[in-house]
Amino acid sequence: MFELPRRRMLKRRNDFQRVYRQGKSLANRYFVLYVFESEALAGKVGFAAGKKLGCAVKRNRVKRLLRETYRLHSHELRPGIALLLVGRQAMLNAKCPAVEQSFLSLGKKAGIFQ
Template identity: 45%
Template sequence: MNQKLSKKIVMQYNEEFQYIYQRAKTFSDRYIVMHIADNSKFNHKIGFAAGKKLGNAVVRNRIKRVLREIYRKNKKNISINCCILLVGRMASVNTDYTVIEKSFCRLCKRAKIWKDVL
């Protein structure tokens, strides 16, 4: 079953990104930086970012696509009472999808937003 993320929950505006950067708790590892804020201003939102230090547009878009797909596959296990911003790191440029997915799951558990759904 191939579902896309709803445009309603994906961050698009600079105001949303800045709100998360200013108010979020940050969890990070070698591959991903995860910013998590309560959803008092925005209902459950998810954002994806990759800085220019990672490479050209092709590389940055690939990282965002990988992060988007990882979130899409695991969203049933994430509590919906928060806003999340996922930022790719340099180590994720040449890393396999499964390694980044394990990293995402580990960060969610550390941030206590992971719920095990069978």
């Protein structure tokens, strides 16, 4: 079983902004994936869900789905990249396998897998 330690998560606002601004973005129905190649942030990941998605319960569910999807496939990622996953409205009613398939297809397009 793979864990997602807190030291591998983006926490600072500056780090989030750097990935947003300088990273390459790809999107699908469920979320937006930002990929940023950097040695300083290598291996880090951030999860976001905006207030447009609804109350805190809904936003937290979206982030839980994103975290679990990432956790299941984190060992397959190539080194030297930082990721940011931002949930979208369609994810509120999505199940984990659908989000996982979406992550895999978007990840292949982005070239984040080894």
